[in-house]
Amino acid sequence: MNRIKVMVNGIPGNMAVSVAQHILDDNRFDLVPSALTGPEIVETEFSLGTTVVRLIPQEKREVQIATIMEKEGKFISVDYTHPSAVNENAAFFCRHGLPFVMGTTGGDRNLLEETVRASSIPAVIAPNMAKQIVGFQAMMAYAANTFPNLFQGYSLEIKESHQKGKADTSGTAKAMASYFNQLGIPFSEKDIIKERRPETQKTEWGIPEKYLQGHGWHTYRLKSPDETVSFEFTHNVNGREIYAKGTLDAVMFLDKKVAEGTEGSVFTMIDVLKDI
Amino acid sequence: MNRIKVMVNGIPGNMAVSVAQHILDDNRFDLVPSALTGPEIVETEFSLGTTVVRLIPQEKREVQIATIMEKEGKFISVDYTHPSAVNENAAFFCRHGLPFVMGTTGGDRNLLEETVRASSIPAVIAPNMAKQIVGFQAMMAYAANTFPNLFQGYSLEIKESHQKGKADTSGTAKAMASYFNQLGIPFSEKDIIKERRPETQKTEWGIPEKYLQGHGWHTYRLKSPDETVSFEFTHNVNGREIYAKGTLDAVMFLDKKVAEGTEGSVFTMIDVLKDI
Structure with missing residues (x-):
């Protein structure tokens, strides 16, 4: 070849x-x-x-x-x-x-x-x-289009952590928020919890020290109205x-x-x- | 009406x-x-x-x-x-x-x-x-059909916990394993980690005592070959x-x-x- x-x-x-x-x-x-x-x-x-x-x-x-x-x-x-x-x-x-x-x-x-x-x-x-993350986004887009309101009544929490220098909210987290909107959950971009403090990233999130300057960690938590059902999706990337x-x-x-x-x-x- | x-x-x-x-x-x-x-x-x-x-x-x-x-x-x-x-x-x-x-x-x-x-x-x-779980399965089926081998090279761990009386492996976990197979990960049904001990469910998994006799908790963990990337999907159901x-x-x-x-x-x- x-x-x-x-x-x-x-x-x-x-x-x-x-x-x-x-x-x-x-x-x-x-x-x-x-x-x-x-x-x-x-x-x-x-x-x-x-x-x-x-x-x-x-x-x-x-x-x-x-x-x-x-x-x-x-x-x-x-x-x-x-x-x-x-x-x-x-x-x-x-x-x-x-x-x-x-x-x-x-x-x-x-x-x-x-x-x-x-x-x-x-x-x-x-x-x-990042192919696998793009694939996961495509899954979410598929669900949002095919089963609108699937998670109606559920509560949502979105958390993301990126290196200290990143000023704006994660684009992936924002895209996910819009899929969850289509799936029936009112949620605004400004509800996304952003973490940029290296100390908290290390001690609370458990992000390895060598990746504090280059990482993208995302967690989405869904809870049913009566809290008997929960879903959690996480995708964590260290480095490039x-x-x-x-x-x-x-x-x-x-x-x-x-x-x-x-x-x-x-x-x-x-x-x-x-x-x- | x-x-x-x-x-x-x-x-x-x-x-x-x-x-x-x-x-x-x-x-x-x-x-x-x-x-x-x-x-x-x-x-x-x-x-x-x-x-x-x-x-x-x-x-x-x-x-x-x-x-x-x-x-x-x-x-x-x-x-x-x-x-x-x-x-x-x-x-x-x-x-x-x-x-x-x-x-x-x-x-x-x-x-x-x-x-x-x-x-x-x-x-x-x-x-x-369970509509939301069926919806999640449909997302996985979509990914498996649309992006075969998306997770090639990744390692997979599947864990599920159900009430003590349930003898067989979770049908949902087995279906998920087959989607991950299509997504490029060799994984056998017998690799699924089954938890049926109420004491462990309570202390290690954190399953509320009142649901020990009726629950279905599932976690799927994916890791890239170099371990810089991880995905985790969890769906936990308490009661009926x-x-x-x-x-x-x-x-x-x-x-x-x-x-x-x-x-x-x-x-x-x-x-x-x-x-x-």
Whole structure:
């Protein structure tokens, strides 16, 4: 089997570095030793073991991408950059006919999809790359659509814990809250209990110290009106491993779509999941 | 709204008594004061508060049902009897044109469905009347069919606790194990951890003392190969309230189907759920 070449953009960001390392460690892939990077980055290269990745600032990318495409031939781009760069980067990939996996959240999501649809390339757009969590969300969406009001009368508690730096409420917890609304439970986003204090995370939640700076723990508790029935769903992620693995699956999937000659199509993580 | 008349068969069994009590307490329903009962029952009547229910032994039922039908007009039958009576009772209901909700497990389930299909009445056949648990099972079945191998490489632990008298492994836990198999996890029914010791249930599981003789607690734990990701699903039922409520929903649903003129149709709890 030919190795799939992958350009991972967003280095030296944590998520991009993690994916690039996985690409290097996995013999299904080859890493393109160049990466688009943001205006705030002063480094011009980044070392991953013995591999040196050249960092391409915005003003140089039009010229350098031509050289890279000439040298590397076909490759898939992965984007873990910054919300402010989402639309611009997508336009760049589309303009150059570069199929991409967009792991960056934010930006104008409708415009993002339109850009791909008007282009000659397929893309996977996946604000959450954790396959199993996306699968669980799909289960919840299915229940919400198929059995509205299934949990009518039940009470709900949602708790989530993330690293201290994360200011906003977990997007997954918010999505879940809306499924539970459809299932008959009045519940507002602001009822979600957010934990950001490392000490409490360690002592009360039992989150391992080494993951205090990178984790996403979620618990949903349902109780029947008379409290004789309870349900509890928990999904806890430590570190970034699950997202990096999901990214590789998305790359594999997209490579197949490119080989099939798919053009101008937007795929989601659900499509990747169905193809596992 | 006219009240729906309901005959609850299987009194003085616990589940039948619980449903009959709910029927009496709910102004959507009227209880038919007669109930089919098993050969081992020596009582001829059973009191629920001020209501006296006549217990009809097998040898008298053909005669007495004619009298009841004449007196009561249309009603819906509920069956919480004994696995050995399932097919015989279904044949009896069908012969007399009595729409029924079969809550009794066991018997020949294919024959049961065939009997209904060949008849002039609709029936709800529901080995588990707990709507929310059936809904959760449906979510799992959806995931298993839509995303096979989603949890490939994950490890699984299934634990269940039921009252001391229950000899076999939980049917729900076994069904869940098969969904997890489809989701990519090798797991055998005999790997299910069964708890039947009241002392352990009380001290280790925290099951309230008053429910030691009637509960169904289930926990499913998933861990990724590198243990950075975990999922946990729990559903705990104390007592019989959830089953009684689900039975009333099934009766409401069946009454609607009868009014629509449905004949020879088998409905499941999933149909009831979709109609909530």
